[in-house]
Amino acid sequence: MATGGIYFFKDGRTVPDVLNMAFEYPDRDLTLLYSATLASEKDRGKAIMGHDAYMELSDTLVVYADPQSDKYRERIQQGLVEPGKPIFTYVPGSEGVDAVTSATEKYFASRGLLYTYRGGKPVDTTHLHLKEWLNCIRLNNGTQPSCNIDMAFQEAITAHMGTVAYHEGRRVHWDKAKEEIV
Numbered sequence: 001m002a003t004g005g006i007y008f009f010k011d012g013r014t015v016p017d018v019l020n021m022a023f024e025y026p027d028r029d030l031t032l033l034y035s036a037t038l039a040s041e042k043d044r045g046k047a048i049m050g051h052d053a054y055m056e057l058s059d060t061l062v063v064y065a066d067p068q069s070d071k072y073r074e075r076i077q078q079g080l081v082e083p084g085k086p087i088f089t090y091v092p093g094s095e096g097v098d099a100v101t102s103a104t105e106k107y108f109a110s111r112g113l114l115y116t117y118r119g120g121k122p123v124d125t126t127h128l129h130l131k132e133w134l135n136c137i138r139l140n141n142g143t144q145p146s147c148n149i150d151m152a153f154q155e156a157i158t159a160h161m162g163t164v165a166y167h168e169g170r171r172v173h174w175d176k177a178k179e180e181i182v
Contacts, residue, residue: 001021001022001171002019002020002021002022002162002163002166003019003021004016004017004019004020004166005017005018006018007039008038009039016166017037017038017039018036018037018038018039019035019036019037020034020035020036021034021162021166022034023161034162045058046058050066051066051068051070052065052066052070052071052072053065053071053072053087054066059091060089060090061088061090062086062088063088063089064083064086064087065083065087069083072087129147132146133145157174161174
């Protein structure tokens with residue numbers, strides 16, 4: 001499902017400057033909400049919400065326990081965890097060299113994507129996907145990258161379905177058997 005429009009930039013554009021989409025994945029017990037506006041430069045960050053906690057991603061990564069959490073219930077009752085205060089905070093450091101540009105670092109940091117952990121050590125994610133893809137080519141043994149063509153197809157179709165829903169003003173579905181939008 002998608003809704004939005006050209007509410008701010010009245011300059012002949014055809015792409016909405018405000019867009020909201022909802023993607024439902026019933027087989028995964030998941031709904032993804034996407035909201036964007038070009039009418040403001042405010043970075044709203046991202047939130048990933050789960051039953052026991054939620055995570056806010058912006059130039060930092062912050063995790064809060066949900067007040068109704070099963071996992072943290074005892075610690076909340078004991079006063080060891082306060083739902084309004086972070087249980088984990090990660091602020092990407094700037095000691096490392098940005099191999100691309102500082103603008104790129106800021107872009108990834110604002111989305112909480114600067115570092116991941118491998119073997120307990122922080123790893124700069126800027127080139128991980130490219131490195132993985134090149135290693136698959138070098139090995140030439142049929143190894144696939146973790147985000148292969150099938151996953152890329154799912155991601156692209158998801159975005160395309162949102163666009164179709166917006167332009168046609170209706171809810172759309174994916175017919176898995178026919179591999180088409182209905």
